[in-house]
Amino acid sequence: MPRPRCPRCTRPPNHCLCPLTPHLPSRSRVLILQHPSEERHALNTARLAQLGLENAELRVGEVFDELPALLADPAYSACLLFPGDEAQPLVPVLPDARPTLLVVPDGTWRKARKLLYLNPVLAGLPRVALPEGLTSRYRLRKAPEPGALSTLEAIVAALDILEAPARFDALLRPFEALIEGQIAAMGEETFKRNHGDLREDR
Known part of the structure; x- marks a missing residue:
């Protein structure tokens, strides 16, 4: 018999994240592929972003036939959050300008690149990137390269820039709770022994 799970956050009832998950408005629209x-995935931070943002949508798959119609929405200016030589730094969007449709691939770097390859319409979008030097709060895994963030962290950092001075840090509360829960499950001593060099000073 399957264990009961919260229908919203999909976590077991005694670890439900809904009380920690905000419901934040944003001018920007976030489309997570x-x-x-x-x-x-145990963390699935893309789902946390979808749950915490009013103007976010999560689509799961490899080929998204509906993408051209989604990207053609005249109410938004679409861009792809993905690093690369041609990516431009994110900048705040002025109040009288069209809000941003931020397209965010969710997967390992290899899987994210595959999504771009399988959906050529994404290649036609302007690419934007986060500032260098950002550090992930995911203390249980060493980032594969400098500046690598979880999908949720990347979305928070992007919205903090696009909609400055508004802040979206509240989206990280359930993410932090998940990490602390994993640390508690493995035991503090085991965590320190295996991951002590990754833990941030608090």
């Missing part, structure tokens, strides 16, 4: 391999 999630590779299917990420859907059952």
